[in-house]
Amino acid sequence: MFDKQWVMNKSDYDKNRGVYQNDMQMPHFINLLLRSRVAEENFSPEKYLNPVLEDLSSPFDIEGITDAVDRILIAQEAGEKVTVFGDYDCDGISATFVIYHFLKKYMKMDVDYYIPNRLTEGYGMSQVSSVQIAQNGTTLIITVDNGISAVDEIALLAQMGVDVVVTDHHKKPDNLPECCAVVDPVDCPDCDPNRYLAGCGVAFKLVCALAAELGIDDVVEQYIPVVTIGTIGDSVALKGDNRIIASYGLANMKNSVIKGLRALINLLPARANSVQTVTSSYVMYSIVPKINAAGRLGNAHRALELLLCENEKDAADIARKLIDENTKRQEMESEIVSQALQPENILTQDNDSVVVAYNKDWHHGVIGIVASRLTDKYKKPAFVMSALDEEQKQIVGSGRSVDGYDLHRAVSYAKEYVVKFGGHEAACGLTLEYDKVRSFIDKINEYTKQVEEKKALPPAHIVIDAIVSPEEITVDGVKWLNKLEPFGVGNPEPVLCIKNLQVERVGLVGNDGKHVKMKFSYIDADGGKRYLDGISFSKSAYAPLIGKIKSAAVIFTPTINTWNGNTEVSLQILDMCDGEYSIDNNIRCVYNDAYITAPGYILNRALMVAVYKAICNMPPKFGSDDIIRIREVLLQHGICCTWYALKTAINVFTELGLIKKSSKGTYEIAASRKVELSSSSIFKSHMEAK
Numbered sequence: 001m002f003d004k005q006w007v008m009n010k011s012d013y014d015k016n017r018g019v020y021q022n023d024m025q026m027p028h029f030i031n032l033l034l035r036s037r038v039a040e041e042n043f044s045p046e047k048y049l050n051p052v053l054e055d056l057s058s059p060f061d062i063e064g065i066t067d068a069v070d071r072i073l074i075a076q077e078a079g080e081k082v083t084v085f086g087d088y089d090c091d092g093i094s095a096t097f098v099i100y101h102f103l104k105k106y107m108k109m110d111v112d113y114y115i116p117n118r119l120t121e122g123y124g125m126s127q128v129s130s131v132q133i134a135q136n137g138t139t140l141i142i143t144v145d146n147g148i149s150a151v152d153e154i155a156l157l158a159q160m161g162v163d164v165v166v167t168d169h170h171k172k173p174d175n176l177p178e179c180c181a182v183v184d185p186v187d188c189p190d191c192d193p194n195r196y197l198a199g200c201g202v203a204f205k206l207v208c209a210l211a212a213e214l215g216i217d218d219v220v221e222q223y224i225p226v227v228t229i230g231t232i233g234d235s236v237a238l239k240g241d242n243r244i245i246a247s248y249g250l251a252n253m254k255n256s257v258i259k260g261l262r263a264l265i266n267l268l269p270a271r272a273n274s275v276q277t278v279t280s281s282y283v284m285y286s287i288v289p290k291i292n293a294a295g296r297l298g299n300a301h302r303a304l305e306l307l308l309c310e311n312e313k314d315a316a317d318i319a320r321k322l323i324d325e326n327t328k329r330q331e332m333e334s335e336i337v338s339q340a341l342q343p344e345n346i347l348t349q350d351n352d353s354v355v356v357a358y359n360k361d362w363h364h365g366v367i368g369i370v371a372s373r374l375t376d377k378y379k380k381p382a383f384v385m386s387a388l389d390e391e392q393k394q395i396v397g398s399g400r401s402v403d404g405y406d407l408h409r410a411v412s413y414a415k416e417y418v419v420k421f422g423g424h425e426a427a428c429g430l431t432l433e434y435d436k437v438r439s440f441i442d443k444i445n446e447y448t449k450q451v452e453e454k455k456a457l458p459p460a461h462i463v464i465d466a467i468v469s470p471e472e473i474t475v476d477g478v479k480w481l482n483k484l485e486p487f488g489v490g491n492p493e494p495v496l497c498i499k500n501l502q503v504e505r506v507g508l509v510g511n512d513g514k515h516v517k518m519k520f521s522y523i524d525a526d527g528g529k530r531y532l533d534g535i536s537f538s539k540s541a542y543a544p545l546i547g548k549i550k551s552a553a554v555i556f557t558p559t560i561n562t563w564n565g566n567t568e569v570s571l572q573i574l575d576m577c578d579g580e581y582s583i584d585n586n587i588r589c590v591y592n593d594a595y596i597t598a599p600g601y602i603l604n605r606a607l608m609v610a611v612y613k614a615i616c617n618m619p620p621k622f623g624s625d626d627i628i629r630i631r632e633v634l635l636q637h638g639i640c641c642t643w644y645a646l647k648t649a650i651n652v653f654t655e656l657g658l659i660k661k662s663s664k665g666t667y668e669i670a671a672s673r674k675v676e677l678s679s680s681s682i683f684k685s686h687m688e689a690k
Helices: 010-016 028-038 045-049 065-078 090-105 127-135 151-159 199-214 217-233 241-252 259-267 280-296 301-308 312-340 367-378 407-413 434-454 475-482 540-547 605-616 624-636 643-655 681-686
Strands: 005-009 081-085 110-114 140-144 163-167 181-183 355-358 382-387 394-400 418-423 427-433 461-464 496-509 515-523 529-536 551-563 566-578 659-661 667-669
Touching: 028 045, 028 475, 065 140, 065 163, 065 181, 065 199, 081 090, 081 127, 090 110, 090 140, 090 199, 090 217, 090 280, 090 301, 110 127, 127 151, 140 199, 151 163, 163 199, 181 199, 199 217, 199 241, 217 241, 217 259, 217 280, 241 280, 259 280, 259 301, 259 312, 280 301, 280 312, 301 312, 312 367, 355 367, 355 434, 367 382, 367 394, 394 407, 394 434, 407 427, 407 434, 427 434, 475 551, 475 566, 496 529, 496 540, 515 540, 515 566, 540 624, 566 643, 605 624, 605 643, 624 643, 643 659, 643 681
Parallel strands: 005 461, 081 110, 081 140, 140 163, 163 181, 355 382, 529 566
Antiparallel strands: 382 394, 394 427, 418 427, 496 515, 496 551, 515 529, 551 566, 659 667
C-alpha cells in the first residue's frame, strides 16, 4: 500500500462524464463500466451480461478447420492410428483431453496421446518424440497447444509417412509447417470471436466441427467446463467466444459429467462448495495450480488421467495425489524464493535494470513462479535460472516482466548471448551459457537505457475503472457488478474508487493480526451518517500509517458478506490515499498521456527539497516510525505531502545515493553531496507534465 500511483484512463474519464441512456435500470457506475467494455467487442450490453452458447461463432469460420475435419474423417474411415500430441500445462492437458476423449468415445478411433516431459524434453515436438510416435504405428498426429513452430519435426514425420494436423494458438512463424491442416486463429482481427482462443479453445472448436459433421452436436457441451479451466489457466483474454465458454463453464463446473473434475472440486476447500457457481478467480488459484503441478514436477499424465477417469473412487485417489503434488510444489517454491532472495544467489547489482538469480540445484518446474515473486519484490524484470547440466556450462530459466517492459524484445536485443529463448512481452523461457551471463545482463542494461531515453517506463500504478459514490456500493450494486463476470485477462475485475471517506476505526484481525480491518463513514444525501467496512489482507505493517489518516480515498473491489443472517457489502481495500482523491485534467503521467492522475502523485523540486531537509533532521538511521514523524513535520510547516509522495521521494534519494536502505527496511543518511534530481529515473517518471 501507499507505493502505487493511481491513474485513470483519460479517454474513459472524459467519456464517463457524459450521461447515457440506461434502458436496463442498472446503477450508473455499472452502465459506465459496461459501455467501456462492450465497446471493444461485438456484444450488445444485453448479450454481454447474459452470454449463451447459442451465440458461439461457427467453428467453420476458423481457417483450416475444414481441412482438419476432412483428414480426421478419412483416418476414421480407414482405421488409422492417431496420436494427440499435447502439452504439460493446464491448457495443453485440457486440449489433449477434449480431442482424445471425443475421438475415442464418439468416433471409436484408434487413438493415443503423447505429452512431453517438461523436465527432460521441454515444450513441443522433438525429433526423438517424432520418431518414437512414427515407430509405434501412428499415421496421423493432431497437435494441441503446440506445433505451429515444429517445421523441421513435421517435415521429418512426412518423410516417415506420418501426416500432421496442427491446432495451436501461439504466434505463427514466417514459415508455416507443411502439413494437412493448420488451425491457429491467432492472427484473426481483434474483433473476431476466435482471436483469443487458448489451445484448448481451438481443440474444442475442432471437436465442435467434427460433431457437426457427425450430427452429434449435443455431446460437446460436456467439454466446456474443462475448456474453461484451460482457458482461464492460460491467461488468455476472456473476450469473444472465450467469454461465452468461460461463463457457461463456470456455471456448470460443479455439476460436470467429468467425474475427475468433480472429484477434484469436492476435495478442494469448502468455499467452492458453499456457492452455486465457481468463480474465475477460484479456478485460477485453486483448480489450475493442482493441474499444473503435475506437469511442473514431471508427471503431467496424472492430470490427464484424472480427467479421463470414469471411476469415482479412482478419480478421488488421483485428485488427492494432485493436491499432494501441489503442496510439494508450494513448499519447493517457498524454499527457492527464500534462497533466491539471498545475496549469494543474485548475479546482478542494484544498478542493473533486471534481477538474475541462479542456483544450480533449483527445480526447473517452479522457477517461473519464483521469477514472478522476484519481479513483485524488486519492481523490475527478473530471471531465475538453474543448471542444465552437471558441468553448469549451460543454465536454463524463466523471466517475468513488469508493466510496460517488453521482455521478449529485451532478450531479442541480447540474443548474441542467448542459446535459445521463446516467450512474449510479459514472460519468457531461455537458455544461456553460464560464462555469458554478465554479458547478457550488460546487453539488457543497454536495451533498457535506450527504452528509458525514448520513453520513461511507468511507475508502479493502479488503474481506476470508475469513481463511485459510497451510496452506490450496495448489495444490489455489487450483484450487478458480478454480472460482468467472468473476470480475468481482457476483462479484469473492476477497480473502484471512493474519493472521500472518514476513517473511524483501524484494527488488526486474522491469524497473528495479518490483516487490517477498517471502518469508514460518510454523510449520505439526506445528511445521515452511514458506515462501510473494509479490509486489507496481509497489510498489518501499514496499520500505524493508516491509523494516522482521518479522511481517505480508497481503491477497492467490493464483496458481499453474509454473517448471522445479515448481508452487507465489504470493501477489499487495494490501496488508500490520505485526503481526497482529486483528479486534475491538466496533470498527466509523463509516461502515458492517455492517463491522468492527481497532484498527490506528482513530485516537484520544492517538495523534494522540503522532504530532504526533514530527513536530515532525523537520526542518522531511521525507520518507519521516523517516516511518520517526517510527514507530521512537513504538515506542521504547511507542506502537503501524501504518504505516496513521501515514500517515492525516499526512493529517489536512495537511487541517488543520498540515503542507504538496509535489508531490514531501515534507512541511513549518507554523506551530503550535490546531486541533480534529473539524474533519477524515478523522479523523471513522476515529474509534473502539463
